Amino acid sequence: MASDFVFLRVQLDDTFFMKQALAEAEKAFHADEVPVGAVVVVGGRIIARAHNLTERLNDVTAHAEMQAITSAANFLNGKYLVGCTLYVTLEPCVMCAGALAWSQLEAVVFGAPDFKRGFTQAGLNLHPKTALRSGIMAEDSKTLLDRFFAQKRA
Numbered sequence: 001m002a003s004d005f006v007f008l009r010v011q012l013d014d015t016f017f018m019k020q021a022l023a024e025a026e027k028a029f030h031a032d033e034v035p036v037g038a039v040v041v042v043g044g045r046i047i048a049r050a051h052n053l054t055e056r057l058n059d060v061t062a063h064a065e066m067q068a069i070t071s072a073a074n075f076l077n078g079k080y081l082v083g084c085t086l087y088v089t090l091e092p093c094v095m096c097a098g099a100l101a102w103s104q105l106e107a108v109v110f111g112a113p114d115f116k117r118g119f120t121q122a123g124l125n126l127h128p129k130t131a132l133r134s135g136i137m138a139e140d141s142k143t144l145l146d147r148f149f150a151q152k153r154a
Helices: 001-030 066-077 092-101 138-153
Strands: 037-042 045-051 084-090 107-112 130-133
Touching: 001 037, 001 045, 001 066, 001 107, 001 138, 037 066, 045 092, 066 084, 066 092, 084 092, 084 138, 092 107
Parallel strands: 084 107, 107 130
Antiparallel strands: 037 045, 037 084
């Protein structure tokens, strides 16, 4: 019974924090960036919020995950994010997965899978101590991405 409560709490927390990441993705959408958003959480507290900035910064590495890692590391005054969880609306790419592995996050939670460029599609793993959860609000994340790319094609 107690394990059911813990599972339910994790699911509720995952949904709450993914909604925060989706709010960041909406910011990216309105800034004409690919709508991916991320938040980093430690102890139930958001310590970093980010979204894609590749167009604004003219930088192919300015993905939401990279921005979130940098912001969280600055907040914690250290390069490792032990005990932190990253919530991101789209499955991280290979580049971001490498950075996530080096940052030693406790967990990575993503919404929609990325069947073309996602790290799981490439057969990669994160840090051995990093838990991975996926599919949290995946449809919401996918819908926002689909809207963005449909608008680009129009």
